[in-house]
Every structure is written in C-alpha cells, then in structure tokens.
Amino acid sequence: MAMPEPRAQPLRVAVVGAAEGERRSLCRLLAAAGLEVVLEVSPEELPCGRVEDWRGAEVILLDLDDGDEAGMACLARLAEGPPLPLVFVDGETVRASTGPRLGRVLAEKLAAEAGRASPVPRETAPPRRPLRVVGPAAGRVPERVEASGEAGAPAAAGGGPQAPVEVWGLGASIGGPQALKRFLARLPAGLPFGFVLAQHIGESFLDLLAHQLDRETPLRVRVAQDGDRLAAGDVLVVPVGRVPVLGADGSVRLRPLGESVYDPSIDRTLEAVAAAWGERSGAILFSGMGDDGLRGCREIVRRGGTVWAQEPGSCVVSSMADQARERGYVGFSGTPERLADHLRARALRLARAAARVRKGG
DSSP, rough: OOOOOOOOHHHOEEEESSHHHHHHHHHHHHHHTOEEEEEEGGGGGGSSSSGGGTOOOOOOEOOOSSSHHHHHHHHHHHSSSSSHHHOEOOOHHHOOOOHHHHOOOOOOOOHHHHHHHSOTTTTOOOOOOOEHHHHHHHSSSSGGGGGTTTOOOOOOGOOOOOOSEEOOOOOTTTHHHHHHHHHHHHTTTTOOOEEEEEEEEOOHHHHHHHHHHHHSSSEEEEOTTTTTTTTTTTEEOOOEEEEEETTEEEEEBEEESSOOSSSSOOHHHHHHHHHHGGGGEEEEOOOOOOTTHHHHHHHHHTTEEEEEEEEEOOOSSSSHHHHHHTTTTTTTEOOOOHHHHHHOOOOOOHHHHHHHHHTTT
C-alpha cells in the first residue's frame, strides 16, 4: 500500500520592522494569504546568528522606512546571521493597503525569493490570479521598453551587451538606499542608459547594498571593478576609496580617491561621467545631507548634460538636492517613481528621434 505524500507546509516568514503597528499589519496580511509568521521583531530585537533562533524561517520580510544609518546597521546584523533571503516592503504601502491584494503579492514575492513554487500548500492556496507586481510594494511589471520597438539601443555586434546611449550618475546619502530602491524598481528592462552610483556608505555595506538593489530591478546592479565595461542596463556602484575614470567606449578604471570629505565622492563621480559623455551625460541627486554633488552637477550642465533631483517632500534629508536646485542646475524634480517615469519617457523620445533620422527625417 502506497504511503500518502507528506503535506507541504506553508511558507515560514520572519517579519522585521521598526513600527509595531506596521509589523502587526504585515503579519495579518501574510496570515490571510496562507503563510506562517514564525517570528515578529523590531531591528533592535534581531536574533543572534544561530539558525535555530529564527524558528525555521525560510525568508525575512523587512520594513525599513528610510534606509538611513540605523537601517544599514540592521542590514549588517542580518548579513551576519543565517543566509536567509530578504524582501523589502515600504511601510507607507502597508498603511495605505485596504484589501488582501498586497498580502497575495507579498506571498508570491516571498515564495519566489525562498525558492518555493507556491507560498502555501496546493490544497489551501488561494485562487491564482495574474499578478502585475514583481517587487515588494513596487506596483508594476518591468515591461521591456524595446518591446514596443521604440526604445531599445542598437545591439552590439555579435549579440553582446549594448552600448549606452547616455550615462547617468546617481548620487545619494542619508535616506538614499530607500529612494534608490524605489527609483530602480520602477525602471523597465531594455533602457538604453548606463548608470554609475555613488552612495555615501561604509565599505562593509557596499556588497549588501548592491545585492539588495539588484533584487528590486530588472537592471543589473553590481559593485564596480577596475576594468569593467559599462553597458546599457548596468548600474555600477562606486567602491569606497575609489573614483571612476570612464571612457566613451564604456570602459571603467578605478583610481584612488585621495583626500575627500565624502567617500564615495558624488562630485568626482559626476565629473567623471561629464568628462566621458559630455552632452550625453546626466545626473540625479537623491536624499542626502551636505553639498556633495554640487560641483559635479555644475560640470554636467557646463558640458550640456541634464540634471534632475528628488523633490523635498519624499526625501529623508533634502539639503543635497536643494542646493543644486538653488543654483539652477536642476531641470526636473520628482519622487523616485516620477524620476523613473521621466527617464523612461526620455528613452522613448530618444528612440523616436533616432528612428526619424534612420528614415531620413
């Protein structure tokens, strides 16, 4: 007599968040979607590194509102623990949720990160519906821009990586990781742009930052290495203690930063982008304190490039972007999502212009 197959267990989740009310809301959403919350703690209450302290959790749902130094410290502690996958959720989205949809979306995302085909046993799983969200609280599908035939960069010879049409320097400090996550999550695959990111952060957090950003976007995010080549769809994170030297062919060399108040230096990163790409260069300043980026924005504008910035209301600290606005360097301001939408629209305009040229005007 054949033995019945053991019944699959619901996905086990640990919920970590600073606000108790939002943690409880997340727990209710996940329970309603058929998941099992085995641990609910604040960042200060994180268990030590032993696997058993996580009570069998398969994945961690993390709510860090602003990505500041406290959030980075939490991520560092998680990096020292068991190698459990992390999924981020925005507390604002949790507060605004009025129905079960967010719970279903989170369940699908958590299951995917944990390597589960389904977040709950088949017998109890809720009816499957087509989902249009692939990131936690992103609210969109990364549609390929070139699918419309309008915005893809020409493929490189031999089918290799595409050369960028433009290169954009991204600068961020306090509150930057959260803003960058929202910005990159909104961007579609197939953009003909390359990106170089300078985020004020400790060296031990760089790989973790790149890894978490890479999970949130169809673009390719990695820490830059000497000898890299920047292609369309790449986001290269500038290492601590280094300054990039960029070539118009996409080549990347890293040189010692030398003396600088800020590390990585947004100014020197933007100056490198401006020097290599001229009028095809761009800069976006996100949440941050201080004046790093001001000199770099001036150089971008001087060479005919474009500067945008995160609007004050969505910044944890807006002084870095505010100073560039006050000098008249910033041509457009918006939330991280609006900045991403503006960039997508720019890609479409450039593609249409190129198509007109190919057709003879």
